[in-house]
Amino acid sequence: xxxxxxxxxxTKKIGQDVLLSKINLVIPTGRIIGIVGQNGxxxxxxxxxxxGLIRTTEGDVHVWGKEIGKHGNxxxxxxxxxxxPGFLPHLSGLKNLEILADIxxxxxxxxxxxxxxxxxxxxxxxxSFSKYSLGMKQKLGIAQALMEKPRLLxxxxxxxxxxxxxxxxxxxxxxxxxxxxxxxILLTSHDAQDIRMLCSTVYTIKNGILSIL
Amino acid sequence: MSGGQSKKxxxxxxxxxxxxxxxxxxxxxxxxxxxxxxxxxxxxxIQGVKMTPTxxxxxxxxxxxxxxxxxxxVSLQILPVLIALLIWGKYLNNELCFRCQxxxxxxxxxxxxxxxxxxxxxxxxxxxxxxxxxASGLGGLIVQEVFYRFGIIDTTIFLSLTECARSQIPLxxxxxxxxxxxxxxxxxxxxxLVQFVTWLISGKPNAAIITxxxxxxxxxxxxxxxxxxxxxxxxxxxxxxxxxxxxxxxFGVMYLLLFALTGWLYCKKTDWLMKFxx
Numbered sequence: 001x002x003x004x005x006x007x008x009x010x011t012k013k014i015g016q017d018v019l020l021s022k023i024n025l026v027i028p029t030g031r032i033i034g035i036v037g038q039n040g041x042x043x044x045x046x047x048x049x050x051x052g053l054i055r056t057t058e059g060d061v062h063v064w065g066k067e068i069g070k071h072g073n074x075x076x077x078x079x080x081x082x083x084x085p086g087f088l089p090h091l092s093g094l095k096n097l098e099i100l101a102d103i104x105x106x107x108x109x110x111x112x113x114x115x116x117x118x119x120x121x122x123x124x125x126x127x128s129f130s131k132y133s134l135g136m137k138q139k140l141g142i143a144q145a146l147m148e149k150p151r152l153l154x155x156x157x158x159x160x161x162x163x164x165x166x167x168x169x170x171x172x173x174x175x176x177x178x179x180x181x182x183x184x185i186l187l188t189s190h191d192a193q194d195i196r197m198l199c200s201t202v203y204t205i206k207n208g209i210l211s212i213l
Numbered sequence: 214m215s216g217g218q219s220k221k222x223x224x225x226x227x228x229x230x231x232x233x234x235x236x237x238x239x240x241x242x243x244x245x246x247x248x249x250x251x252x253x254x255x256x257x258x259i260q261g262v263k264m265t266p267t268x269x270x271x272x273x274x275x276x277x278x279x280x281x282x283x284x285x286x287v288s289l290q291i292l293p294v295l296i297a298l299l300i301w302g303k304y305l306n307n308e309l310c311f312r313c314q315x316x317x318x319x320x321x322x323x324x325x326x327x328x329x330x331x332x333x334x335x336x337x338x339x340x341x342x343x344x345x346x347x348a349s350g351l352g353g354l355i356v357q358e359v360f361y362r363f364g365i366i367d368t369t370i371f372l373s374l375t376e377c378a379r380s381q382i383p384l385x386x387x388x389x390x391x392x393x394x395x396x397x398x399x400x401x402x403x404x405x406l407v408q409f410v411t412w413l414i415s416g417k418p419n420a421a422i423i424t425x426x427x428x429x430x431x432x433x434x435x436x437x438x439x440x441x442x443x444x445x446x447x448x449x450x451x452x453x454x455x456x457x458x459x460x461x462x463x464f465g466v467m468y469l470l471l472f473a474l475t476g477w478l479y480c481k482k483t484d485w486l487m488k489f490x491x
Contacts, residue, residue, distance in 0.1 A: 051318055072321060085315055087312075088312075
């Protein structure tokens with residue numbers, strides 16, 4: 001079976017700082033993999049390398065068998081949540097997602113609404129994004145990653161700002177997506193306990209060095 | 214699972230997704246201020262420039278205006294605006310960067326993103342420039358004509374529209390009309406130059422883009438800002454349209470080259486650009 005992600009000796013340096021150090025990682029299709037690490041350990045940088053938002057100094061990143069930067073700038077069929085999503089503050093959550101969905105035109109309004117409801121957001125809420133709570137903003141970011149039904153989900157600290165109930169719900173959603181739709185999921189957290197419950201394999205990253213936990 | 218992934222991206226969608234409504238209220242506020250400043254600057258006619266709104270309209274249409282003597286002062290007025298835009302561009306960059314993190318992967322390719330954005334900005338700029346030419350010219354004209362009628366402004370320096378039309382302002386030659394069209398399109402390339410310079414100074418491609426957008430918005434309120442540099446008057450201190458045409462075309466070639474260069478950098482040197490961003 002095809003691997004979802006393959007990282008070969010991925011190194012990222014900015015100036016003298018080594019942010020990622022010779023990372024090798026293979027994520028087979030249909031798995032949920034977790035990465036834990038403290039703030040500044042390199043989690044987000046690793047995700048940016050996978051998503052094509054940065055190029056590695058050394059090494060290769062392959063997603064769905066295609067090398068990022070060689071066979072395309074960004075991975076295909078992948079939903080991302082990296083850092084803080086930059087939604088337009090004066091528009092509603094639904095409108096924000098509609099604008100984003102307009103780029104690829106893969107889904108319609110009904111599907112966007114369904115994703116919002118699934119994640120626990122009211123799609124008909126007229127409130128602008130700027131008036132959303134932190135938890136609602138996070139949910140909208142997750143909805144953005146999920147809505148186009150990608151085969152691979154790359155979620156950077158998806159549980160941030162969510163209450164216990166919402167965390168439980170998100171876990172259920174991710175497990176369901178993984179088991180029923182065979183979606184491969186890579187997620188990070190600074191809370192090891194948080195993702196041990198979800199992931200078949202958990203890695204830890206410290207000072208840009210990845211090791212299995 | 215992928216729902217029949219489309220290879221063809223929606224260019225307009227990319228542009229809308231990146232720009233639509235971004236800091237719209239701030240843009241409106243700045244726009245209103247600039248509009249007011251523009252009207253009153255034109256109405257009172259800055260002494261260094263000695264250009265009335267009437268003259269500005271005729272000048273923009275390709276007529277020769279005998280009263281512009283100091284185009285340098287125009288360029289000096291541009292300077293603080295440029296600095297403010299650079300600072301604003303840097304300030305906005307982080308927010309826009311977060312937005313790009315969502316949008317770029319959906320575009321699938323940087324070139325799709327870049328071309329969509331430029332095409333969108335080109336169209337946007339063209340519309341703004343057209344509206345701006347009319348809005349600032351006509352707005353200033355009304356104020357100036359009123360002031361002129363009431364004898365508030367100096368009639369030895371300023372001319373009313375009717376007197377301008379009656380006396381020495383020619384809108385005559387085909388070359389002038391063509392020049393207007395050339396200059397109009399070159400304005401768009403000026404935006405690209407600004408984008409390039411901003412990017413070089415700030416080191417942030419996103420800052421360059423948002424700054425360019427603001428610059429486009431400013432063209433709404435001050436078409437001269439783009440017109441004079443293109444005509445070459447800023448550099449040669451001359452209002453002679455023939456020199457203006459030659460230098461304008463020369464700048465046009467330069468802007469085209471810059472357009473190609475920035476496009477190439479965006480599309481082929483993403484890594485280098487991203488390095489600045491993170």
